[in-house]
Ligand SMILES: Nc1ncnc2c1ncn2[C@@H]1O[C@H](COP(=O)(O)OP(=O)(O)OP(=O)(O)O)[C@@H](O)[C@H]1O
């Protein structure tokens with residue numbers, strides 16, 4: 001006589017979750033336990049964990065032939081989050097847990113050998129998938145509860161042990177365990193799945209623009225970048241403030257709306273970079289990568305489980321490449337796809353995953369290998385050749401996509417002293433961000449019947465034909481073209497930046513001032529004199 005038990009779990013492919021059923025069949029025969037359904041190595045280890053966890057929860061293990069299948073078999077399954085569903089299915093088949101009712105629970109947790117429940121990555125996208133599939137409740141490890149609770153419209157239960165999960169599945173009171181249990185019933189189960197904002201967004205701002213003294217041009221570049229979605233290149237001597245500036249860019253971007261917050265949180269949940277105290281990311285993230293980062297660390301990858309990389313952790317925020325010329329050619333090339341398509345598709349033996357990667361790029365570089373090329377004292381010892389070769393490393397794949405280039409010179413003693421004496425204060429992040437917001441609205445209104453929202457996304461061809469500019473405003477650009485310091489491609493970028501400047505100035509279209517300012521961002525001195533014009 002065979003008996004059957006079933007429990008639901010979620011398989012994640014990138015950020016999309018697919019419902020999976022753990023189905024257990026107990027038949028008479030020799031005691032054995034087989035697990036099928038395309039499991040990866042992690043899943044075969046799950047067999048041993050499930051058995052030990054059940055026994056260590058003082059629940060007898062079936063002394064018969066036991067087969068567990070994760071269905072549908074055609075779906076790739078990764079990770080350890082199926083343990084709990086497998087255990088519940090086995091115990092149902094063995095009559096230790098009552099069969100699932102109509103409002104079935106989804107079980108998402110790893111089991112410890114001692115019968116404890118362990119948190120897993122990617123709980124937020126998993127719970128979201130369960131809610132969307134119409135499940136009424138999910139059971140997760142206590143440490144994953146706050147993250148799970150970000151999804152409304154589904155009841156979330158966080159437990160510490162398998163015994164507690166079994167009690168829940170049986171509809172019995174949940175037994176006490178060494179530490180306190182936090183069962184939490186959330187919102188009405190009829191509401192559509194969405195996100196609850198937590199925390200006070202105003203209190204979570206990062207470093208402020210008011211800390212930056214002087215740097216008029218670089219500050220304007222940050223504002224333009226945040227408004228039009230233009231990637232930014234900062235070139236300057238060590239200590240000139242490049243990192244300081246880059247870190248302040250996320251604060252100028254609009255806060256994440258509900259959908260974006262969910263998306264960003266899901267990425268960080270999978271990457272394992274969610275802050276425990278802040279389970280929902282509501283502010284644009286900042287992700288800095290070092291040039292020693294591997295390609296998988298940069299764009300995502302992994303052998304057993306595909307994890308998002310830095311480009312996805314920077315999704316809806318800022319990706320900062322410090323010392324950009326030091327990055328290897330392969331790494332720089334790998335950035336091309338996400339910059340073009342605003343997502344990455346990663347194919348490995350264990351499957352294919354797509355992650356969002358819509359970020360603002362800030363690349364920083366010293367002007368030359370010794371770093372002193374732009375210093376006032378002319379202390380640079382590099383040859384002109386090694387200087388242009390140094391910046392030339394980022395020219396092809398990256399620089400082409402960057403609309404804004406700024407030379408950052410260290411602030412002079414006068415500015416520093418005037419600030420120390422309580423002189424003219426720099427504008428705050430809140431002040432600049434308000435202008436950015438208004439300018440973005442203006443651009444969105446103009447672009448409302450196009451597929452684009454930000455000026456950096458609009459093809460220049462479209463800009464030129466849809467909103468042609470007067471020839472008088474283009475005089476400076478014409479001269480630059482004629483003397484060969486500006487290419488046709490460069491002109492396209494100048495136009496886009498000029499539109500953003502017009503949006504910031506509240507003008508209907510760019511005039512000569514906006515074009516010339518945009519031109520100066522294109523032809524900053526390093527490039528003008530160097531090999532990259
Ligand atoms: N404009 C500025 N206003 C106020 N402080 C500044 C400014 N520029 C630089 N500083 C001070 O100098 C420090 C160094 O700046 P930062 O680390 O951003 O330079 P960097 O260009 O990134 O240098 P490196 O090339 O060495 O990475 C800052 O932490 C800050 O204290």
Ligand SMILES: [Mg+2]
Pocket residue numbers: 242243244322
């Ligand atoms: Mg730095």
Ligand SMILES: [Zn+2]
Pocket residue numbers: 368369370371372373380381382
């Ligand atoms: Zn030098």
